[in-house]
Amino acid sequence: MIRLFVPHDLAAGAPLALDAGQSRYLAAVMRQGVGDEVLLFNGRDGEWRCAITAVTKRAVAVRAEAPARPQAVGPDLDLVIALVKRGRLETIVEKAAELGARRVRPAITERTNADRARVERLTAIAIEAAEQTGRLDVPAICEPVKLDALLKAWEPGRRLLFCDEAGDAPPILAALHGQPAGPWAILIGPEGGFSPRERAALRALPYARPASLGPRILRADTAAISALTLWQAALGDWTPPAGAP
Amino acid sequence: MIRLFVPHDLAAGAPLALDAGQSRYLAAVMRQGVGDEVLLFNGRDGEWRCAITAVTKRAVAVRAEAPARPQAVGPDLDLVIALVKRGRLETIVEKAAELGARRVRPAITERTNADRARVERLTAIAIEAAEQTGRLDVPAICEPVKLDALLKAWEPGRRLLFCDEAGDAPPILAALHGQPAGPWAILIGPEGGFSPRERAALRALPYARPASLGPRILRADTAAISALTLWQAALGDWTPPAGAP
Numbered sequence: 001m002i003r004l005f006v007p008h009d010l011a012a013g014a015p016l017a018l019d020a021g022q023s024r025y026l027a028a029v030m031r032q033g034v035g036d037e038v039l040l041f042n043g044r045d046g047e048w049r050c051a052i053t054a055v056t057k058r059a060v061a062v063r064a065e066a067p068a069r070p071q072a073v074g075p076d077l078d079l080v081i082a083l084v085k086r087g088r089l090e091t092i093v094e095k096a097a098e099l100g101a102r103r104v105r106p107a108i109t110e111r112t113n114a115d116r117a118r119v120e121r122l123t124a125i126a127i128e129a130a131e132q133t134g135r136l137d138v139p140a141i142c143e144p145v146k147l148d149a150l151l152k153a154w155e156p157g158r159r160l161l162f163c164d165e166a167g168d169a170p171p172i173l174a175a176l177h178g179q180p181a182g183p184w185a186i187l188i189g190p191e192g193g194f195s196p197r198e199r200a201a202l203r204a205l206p207y208a209r210p211a212s213l214g215p216r217i218l219r220a221d222t223a224a225i226s227a228l229t230l231w232q233a234a235l236g237d238w239t240p241p242a243g244a245p
Numbered sequence: 246m247i248r249l250f251v252p253h254d255l256a257a258g259a260p261l262a263l264d265a266g267q268s269r270y271l272a273a274v275m276r277q278g279v280g281d282e283v284l285l286f287n288g289r290d291g292e293w294r295c296a297i298t299a300v301t302k303r304a305v306a307v308r309a310e311a312p313a314r315p316q317a318v319g320p321d322l323d324l325v326i327a328l329v330k331r332g333r334l335e336t337i338v339e340k341a342a343e344l345g346a347r348r349v350r351p352a353i354t355e356r357t358n359a360d361r362a363r364v365e366r367l368t369a370i371a372i373e374a375a376e377q378t379g380r381l382d383v384p385a386i387c388e389p390v391k392l393d394a395l396l397k398a399w400e401p402g403r404r405l406l407f408c409d410e411a412g413d414a415p416p417i418l419a420a421l422h423g424q425p426a427g428p429w430a431i432l433i434g435p436e437g438g439f440s441p442r443e444r445a446a447l448r449a450l451p452y453a454r455p456a457s458l459g460p461r462i463l464r465a466d467t468a469a470i471s472a473l474t475l476w477q478a479a480l481g482d483w484t485p486p487a488g489a490p
Binding site for chain 1: 340345461483
């Protein structure tokens with residue numbers, strides 16, 4: 001069934017007018033008509049089965065019929081990613097949504113060539129990926145900030161998995177072994193690597209765990225996907241239920 | 246330093262004429278001249294420091310000077326991937342090269358809509374990714390074959406990690422726990438999933454380990470990257486050296 005993210009509140013019987021883009025998608029692209037059902041979610045009220053009640057050229061109206069899934073929230077995982085070229089950043093946002101990150105925070109480092117991200121466009125990509133992957137929330141896409149400022153304002157209690165390509169860090173699974181699940185962030189550097197000053201500062205952070213991503217050089221998007229995967233498998237919602245073999 | 250894959254034999258003092266594409270790349274794009282050095286590898290003779298000995302508009306000649314790294318071969322890992330749309334298949338090949346797969350075998354399943362892959366183009370992508378990621382070989386890209394035929398001719402002794410989105414399989418790390426490193430293949434299905442018949446056949450294979458890829462629906466490229474990562478981290482060359490914590 002088609003899933004759409006909406007800003008509206010969702011409750012039994014609530015009538016909703018979908019926006020122009022979603023209306024066009026449902027009516028013109030997916031050929032949905034009155035009586036057809038869609039699943040809506042808003043990140044707050046769970047997922048709802050909704051019936052289409054009216055279709056015009058420009059607007060589709062629906063009514064929330066019954067709850068399909070209660071609101072649930074995944075692990076508290078941020079992805080801090082040095083700004084990369086637009087195409088790769090879009091891939092990273094799509095994959096971060098599929099892999100259950102809660103926030104994507106683009107960072108400006110000494111060796112980053114860009115200082116801007118199209119946050120609105122990236123948010124649209126995050127929404128579409130969240131719709132397809134079946135999650136009940138959408139990862140927040142933050143405005144880019146300088147890495148130094150981001151670390152200066154670091155949230156107490158949030159651990160940092162620092163993906164360090166410089167060689168002597170333990171593999172990610174070893175670095176995460178025995179660590180608490182709590183709030184975490186993954187940090188992926190720019191393709192030129194961190195500067196020696198940045199690297200020393202990151203290594204000195206008491207809440208940071210350096211980790212390596214294997215023996216080959218990875219592009220930033222691959223590194224982000226691999227690190228998100230390993231974190232979810234080791235500490236996140238890919239772990240076997242307690243007591244499983 | 247620039248790394249290039251070449252078909253030539255590499256040995257001390259060997260003179261080589263690079264092909265037109267690589268010559269143009271070195272001379273026109275990277276502005277290399279006589280005396281500049283590049284690293285060449287061919288998948289057989291290790292990596293060699295080579296000096297540029299002549300540059301014309303159409304041809305760059307080099308001479309192998311000294312071995313830089315001895316030939317090494319990564320884990321024996323195949324990726325069997327149901328054919329997907331061209332763009333995603335290209336991403337998968339790029340990532341399989343970065344993540345150390347030895348072969349990519351596109352498969353035609355009951356719910357696959359395509360039966361062709363541009364093997365030559367995919368091989369060029371694999372070569373470029375191998376050059377950038379620093380590996381000493383290039384993953385082989387095979388012609389697509391039907392899944393049934395591929396399983397009928399299965400190589401004895403090669404284990405199969407069957408990524409099964411149907412829900413009751415254990416998480417990948419649990420599925421791989423205690424398994425031998427030996428030859429393996431990872432199988433990723435089409436976006437519509439395997440048919441019930443295919444799934445039953447796969448589940449019945451004595452050499453197959455079913456495994457799940459977490460609670461969210463993943464696109465085929467994400468599933469491939471995640472599975473390759475977890476395999477490398479659990480059984481491949483991302484594992485800590487023996488005796489490490």
